[in-house]
Amino acid sequence: MTYDETGVERTIARLRREHPGAAGDLDQFHIGGADAVGMLIDGLALTEGDTVLDVGSGLGGPARQIARRTGSHVTGIDITPAYVATARDLTAGTGLDDLVRFEAGDIAAFAPDRPFRAAITMHVQMNIEDKTEWFSHIARCLAPGARLAVWEVCGSADLPWPMPWSLDGTDSFVVPADALHASIEQAGFTTTAWTDETPWVRAWIEKTFADGPPDGPSLPMLLHDGYTRVINFAAALTDGTLEIRRGTFTRAA
Numbered sequence: 001m002t003y004d005e006t007g008v009e010r011t012i013a014r015l016r017r018e019h020p021g022a023a024g025d026l027d028q029f030h031i032g033g034a035d036a037v038g039m040l041i042d043g044l045a046l047t048e049g050d051t052v053l054d055v056g057s058g059l060g061g062p063a064r065q066i067a068r069r070t071g072s073h074v075t076g077i078d079i080t081p082a083y084v085a086t087a088r089d090l091t092a093g094t095g096l097d098d099l100v101r102f103e104a105g106d107i108a109a110f111a112p113d114r115p116f117r118a119a120i121t122m123h124v125q126m127n128i129e130d131k132t133e134w135f136s137h138i139a140r141c142l143a144p145g146a147r148l149a150v151w152e153v154c155g156s157a158d159l160p161w162p163m164p165w166s167l168d169g170t171d172s173f174v175v176p177a178d179a180l181h182a183s184i185e186q187a188g189f190t191t192t193a194w195t196d197e198t199p200w201v202r203a204w205i206e207k208t209f210a211d212g213p214p215d216g217p218s219l220p221m222l223l224h225d226g227y228t229r230v231i232n233f234a235a236a237l238t239d240g241t242l243e244i245r246r247g248t249f250t251r252a253a
């Protein structure tokens with residue numbers, strides 16, 4: 001199992017003690033950091049009071065960013081208990097406690113009291129074999145006409161391991177962009193945008209790592225073999241083995 005880090009909160013507390021004052025991009029578990037989340041938010045046309053589901057919410061950076069920028073109520077669900085505990089810990093004291101909450105669980109078993117007005121999912125489906133079923137679970141949690149924004153890894157399944165989502169490839173199910181797009185539509189979504197953001201991502205990687213690893217705490221420090229995983233990912237995006245797609249969809253009535 002790839003996402004089996006424990007003691008993440010303790011590691012973050014230690015990193016913050018060692019790097020006082022440095023914010024770091026610790027809680028954005030995808031390529032493109034907070035800038036990528038900003039692009040997804042633009043596509044969701046959210047207003048204050050909307051309800052948003054973040055599927056596979058990780059350490060909670062995207063959920064907090066959405067709430068902070070839009071005033072929406074965001075629920076994050078994630079299958080890894082240690083990440084959910086860390087997401088809650090990082091939210092405490094930010095003033096966002098009334099807007100953001102995190103639940104531990106599999107989206108397959110999640111039954112919300114009320115359908116959400118919007119959803120995001122970032123860098124989760126690479127671990128899911130049946131992608132139509134996965135996006136059907138998301139559709140089931142949404143009101144008709146609700147928006148879905150995705151930030152997804154697509155391309156060749158033949159990759160150098162480890163990658164951020166898989167240590168050895170046994171739990172990786174990466175497919176080409178066309179196949180992923182078809183699965184999302186088969187799950188009951190209508191496409192508004194399906195954009196190849198790989199050029200943007202390459203420029204982001206160059207800018208972010210121009211002077212080597214950024215100073216201060218960063219996500220690879222929390223993960224087993226974190227730097228190798230990020231370097232392999234960046235290389236596959238640079239040589240075209242992988243691409244990043246940004247999608248915006250509407251849940252069909």
Ligand SMILES: C[S@@+](CC[C@H](N)C(=O)[O-])C[C@H]1O[C@@H](n2cnc3c(N)ncnc32)[C@H](O)[C@@H]1O
Nearest residue numbers: 028029030056057058078079080106107122124
């Ligand atoms: C690469 S991380 C991305 C986290 C977050 N979306 C972000 O971009 O910061 C993938 C996350 O998906 C979660 N995950 C994988 N399968 C899941 C499932 N079936 N239901 C909910 N979460 C899942 C993992 O625990 C992990 O936190």
